Amino acid sequence: xxxxxxxxxxxxxxxxxxxxxxxxxxxxxxxxxxxxxxxxxxxxxxxxxxxxxxxxxxxxxxxxxxxxxxxxxxxxxxxxxxxxxxxxxxxxxxxxxxxxxxxxxxxxxxxxxxxxxxxxxxxxxxxxxxxxxxxxxxxxxxxxxxxxxxxxxxxxxxxxxxxxxxxxxxxxxxxxxxxxxxxxxxxxxxxxxxxxxxxxxxxxxxxxxxxxxxxxxxxxxxxxxxxxxxxxxxxxxxxxxxxxxxxxxxxxxxxxxxxxxxxxxxxxxxxxxxxxxxxxxxxxxxxxxxxxxxxxxxxxxxxxxxxxxxxxxxxxxxxxxxxxxxxxxxxxxxxxxxxxxxxxxxxxxxxxxxxxxxxxxxxxxxxxxxxxxxxxxxxxxxxxxxxxxxxxxxxxxxxxxxxxxxxxxxxxxxxxxxxxxxxxxxxxxxxxxxxxxxxxxxxxxxxxxxxxxxxxxxxxxxxxxxxxxxxxxxxxxxxxxxxxxxxxxxxxxxxxxxxxxxxxxxxxxxxxxxxxxxxxxxxxxxxxxxxxxxxxxxxxxxxxxxxxxxxxxxxxxxxxxxxxxxxxxxxxxxxxxxxxxxxxxxxxxxxxxxxxxxxxxxxxxxxxxxxxxxxxxxxxxxxxxxxxxxxxxxxxxxxxxxxxxxxxxxxxxxxxxxxxxxxxxxxxxxxxxxxxxxxxxxxxxxxxxxxxxxxxxxxxxxxxxxxxxxxxxxxxxxxxxxxxxxxxxxxxxxxxxxxxxxxxxxxxxxxxxxxxxxxxxxxxxxxxxxxxxxxxxxxxxxxxxxxxxxxxxxxxxxxxxxx
Numbered sequence: 001x002x003x004x005x006x007x008x009x010x011x012x013x014x015x016x017x018x019x020x021x022x023x024x025x026x027x028x029x030x031x032x033x034x035x036x037x038x039x040x041x042x043x044x045x046x047x048x049x050x051x052x053x054x055x056x057x058x059x060x061x062x063x064x065x066x067x068x069x070x071x072x073x074x075x076x077x078x079x080x081x082x083x084x085x086x087x088x089x090x091x092x093x094x095x096x097x098x099x100x101x102x103x104x105x106x107x108x109x110x111x112x113x114x115x116x117x118x119x120x121x122x123x124x125x126x127x128x129x130x131x132x133x134x135x136x137x138x139x140x141x142x143x144x145x146x147x148x149x150x151x152x153x154x155x156x157x158x159x160x161x162x163x164x165x166x167x168x169x170x171x172x173x174x175x176x177x178x179x180x181x182x183x184x185x186x187x188x189x190x191x192x193x194x195x196x197x198x199x200x201x202x203x204x205x206x207x208x209x210x211x212x213x214x215x216x217x218x219x220x221x222x223x224x225x226x227x228x229x230x231x232x233x234x235x236x237x238x239x240x241x242x243x244x245x246x247x248x249x250x251x252x253x254x255x256x257x258x259x260x261x262x263x264x265x266x267x268x269x270x271x272x273x274x275x276x277x278x279x280x281x282x283x284x285x286x287x288x289x290x291x292x293x294x295x296x297x298x299x300x301x302x303x304x305x306x307x308x309x310x311x312x313x314x315x316x317x318x319x320x321x322x323x324x325x326x327x328x329x330x331x332x333x334x335x336x337x338x339x340x341x342x343x344x345x346x347x348x349x350x351x352x353x354x355x356x357x358x359x360x361x362x363x364x365x366x367x368x369x370x371x372x373x374x375x376x377x378x379x380x381x382x383x384x385x386x387x388x389x390x391x392x393x394x395x396x397x398x399x400x401x402x403x404x405x406x407x408x409x410x411x412x413x414x415x416x417x418x419x420x421x422x423x424x425x426x427x428x429x430x431x432x433x434x435x436x437x438x439x440x441x442x443x444x445x446x447x448x449x450x451x452x453x454x455x456x457x458x459x460x461x462x463x464x465x466x467x468x469x470x471x472x473x474x475x476x477x478x479x480x481x482x483x484x485x486x487x488x489x490x491x492x493x494x495x496x497x498x499x500x501x502x503x504x505x506x507x508x509x510x511x512x513x514x515x516x517x518x519x520x521x522x523x524x525x526x527x528x529x530x531x532x533x534x535x536x537x538x539x540x541x542x543x544x545x546x547x548x549x550x551x552x553x554x555x556x557x558x559x560x561x562x563x564x565x566x567x568x569x570x571x572x573x574x575x576x577x578x579x580x581x582x583x584x585x586x587x588x589x590x591x592x593x594x595x596x597x598x599x600x601x602x603x604x605x606x607x608x609x610x611x612x613x614x615x616x617x618x619x620x621x622x623x624x625x626x627x628x629x630x631x632x633x634x635x636x637x638x639x640x641x642x643x644x645x646x647x648x649x650x651x652x653x654x655x656x657x658x659x660x661x662x663x664x665x666x667x668x669x670x671x672x673x674x675x676x677x678x679x680x681x682x683x684x685x686x687x688x689x690x691x692x693x694x695x696x697x698x699x700x701x702x703x704x705x706x707x708x709x710x711x712x713x714x715x716x717x718x719x720x721x722x723x724x725x726x727x728x729x730x731x732x733x734x735x736x737x738x739x740x741x742x743x744x745x746x747x748x749x750x751x752x753x754x755x756x757x758x759x760x761x762x763x764x765x766x767x768x769x770x771x772x773x774x775x776x777x778x779x780x781x782x783x784x785x786x787x788x789x790x791x792x793x794x795x796x797x798x799x800x801x802x803x
Contacts, residue, residue: 008226011239018222019244020164021215021300026251027293028112031272032357033208034265042201048187050205051256054212057407058249061216061371062241064404067378068220069234077220078374085377095315096434097366103341104363105304107348111356113297114138116290119274138354139346146342149305152331163299166292171251177280178258185257207418210364210411212248305338312337318456319445320438361419365427368412375405455694455710504673506607508536512597515569521644522612525653530582532679539573539586540600541566542593563588594630601637610640632795641784641791655682659758661689661749664721671764671794687756688725688738690718691745715740746782753789762792
């Protein structure tokens with residue numbers, strides 16, 4: 001199917017697509033600021049100085065992002081530049097802070113929205129059982145927002161609409177109304193504000209208003225979404241930034257003094273912005289303004305949830321978090337991160353209330369940590385370029401970028417100094433914890449393929465990962481093209497040749513029996529395999545005991561009686577099979593079943609363990625910790641899992657069609673010597689399967705074209721790789737054909753096994769147990785859960801293999 005691209009044509013479209021979050025900030029930043037300076041009695045001295053400091057910061061950061069936009073055109077923005085200049089640690093820091101920032105965006109937006117609602121419905125400020133009614137409203141709206149977002153971006157776009165246009169209209173109506181009624185009165189800049197007792201309060205007010213910078217990063221992420229050449233794209237993106245941040249700055253400078261004069265920040269029942277609207281605007285415009293404010297704040301909350309979804313997808317693909325975090329629901333979005341965010345927000349509202357001032361300190365702190373990183377990354381990049389090729393203009397720019405980096409770093413220090421005990425301290429707890437989590441899973445899962453790495457970067461950039469949350473392009477609701485850096489990707493993985501010439505022929509098969517007819521249904525297949533390969537068959541039955549250091553005499557007698565019963569049973573089974581001319585013996589183990597089977601397989605030097613598995617309900621049980629699952633976790637011996645489907649004995653095996661999933665890694669190819677061992681008498685056709693793991697691009701919004709390019713690139717690489725493997729196998733006279741399809745490995749393997757009527761699926765698996773199994777999961781276990789085909793698993797424990 002052809003993929004349609006709709007790029008941003010001009011700066012205004014970009015402003016609507018990405019400017020919702022920074023455009024909403026004037027709605028809620030003035031309240032905490034004015035409360036501080038008016039209660040302290042210093043407003044006449046410090047008000048203007050604090051506002052002008054914010055305006056200067058906006059100007060410097062905007063200029064800094066002009067350079068970022070000209071350098072980074074793949075959609076990764078300032079975060080991508082930080083990663084490029086500082087390395088992988090910057091990725092983890094960015095991701096950790098961004099996770100916190102998305103949650104805080106949700107909290108601040110919901111709290112501010114409930115404040116706007118309570119402005120018109122004061123009854124919500126009353127309490128029941130010590131909890132304000134507005135808290136219950138915030139919880140209900142949080143759940144509603146999460147539900148809408150988890151139904152996919154189209155549903156969210158229809159629900160929230162072009163909210164950015166509405167809030168821009170509201171801001172400019174307020175600006176015009178202020179000039180019309182009070183004239184153009186800009187804040188005074190009083191140098192006394194920087195002396196003695198005033199300095200602390202000037203900086204405190206400055207810190208309380210720095211939340212206006214949230215979301216500025218989104219425009220750097222949108223650079224490649226514009227039409228035109230790279231230079232034109234960066235200019236349009238910068239124009240979008242100027243539209244939004246210019247509107248915000250104009251509101252601060254023009255409406256800000258009116259808010260100071262007209263509003264009472266000590267009025268806990270009505271926000272200062274609503275009070276000012278009621279003074280400046282004729283009815284019914286103030287009420288309409290409230291409705292616009294509610295809509296845009298709910299849209300900002302939804303944007304943060306969507307940003308968290310895409311951050312989870314990106315981190316999953318880049319192997320920084322376990323796969324279940326980025327698992328998609330029926331609407332093809334990652335719903336678990338959103339419900340985590342909603343659940344955390346509801347708990348926080350219950351314990352800490354719904355005043356946006358409670359969360360603004362933490363909000364601004366994270367924003368400026370990331371802005372500081374971007375500032376120093378820009379400086380480092382310029383210094384490196386000047387060293388490589390001296391340029392006087394760039395040398396002059398270095399001083400400007402150093403100043404911008406110092407401004408953002410200084411603002412960060414001020415925020416932490418002024419608001420440390422108001423919540424900023426939590427970054428010293430959250431960031432190390434998240435950093436450790438990302439490091440653990442990256443080390444456990446290993447580095448992803450270059451295409452998956454690039455996919456993750458693009459997914460993170462979809463709504464502007466970085467300094468604050470981005471705003472979804474609800475105003476456009478159209479896919480936009482971003483070009484991935486395909487030229488930077490590593491070449492197609494070379495064919496590993498370690499498996500060539502190796503044939504893993506089984507010499508001893510171990511069959512576990514528990515006395516049931518169900519378990520015995522695997523015997524015909526075991527017998528046929530032993531006859532084909534002239535292998536030894538060993539029947540094993542386990543006498544279950546609990547782990548104990550001491551066994552009482554009475555228990556010993558019970559064990560001896562059980563052992564004799566097991567021996568008699570196994571002898572009877574051997575008698576039934578004795579006329580087949582295959583060597584058969586038996587072994588009885590005593591202890592926990594999985595551990596004892598694993599121990600016996602090593603002692604007897606078994607080449608394969610055969611197990612019967614139940615249907616879906618049975619598999620579901622051992623997915624949650626049953627015997628077969630534990631054997632997979634513990635055993636390094638290959639396993640053949642059979643699901644009996646007939647009432648009588650299982651028919652002889654017909655391994656005519658073998659499905660072999662490969663991902664290009666040496667790990668996956670370790671199963672190939674076992675594939676080559678399939679006896680020629682089966683006349684097998686080998687079906688090689690590669691799952692590119694790059695999803696369809698249609699649901700990816702602003703990076704749809706980039707995802708489509710990655711998907712095509714991944715398919716081409718997979719086809720080339722499988723062609724090389726197929727050619728090597730065909731040289732040995734084997735019948736082979738290759739399939740490249742799908743994006744979700746477990747589901748695709750199960751589907752293709754049905755479509756191709758595979759007689760056997762053969763694949764390698766990490767034998768993970770404990771927390772690794774809970775958090776990392778296993779494709780093999782999901783395949784076992786769904787497939788009806790016999791499944792050959794080669795468990796590989798990397799740590800055990802290394803030792």
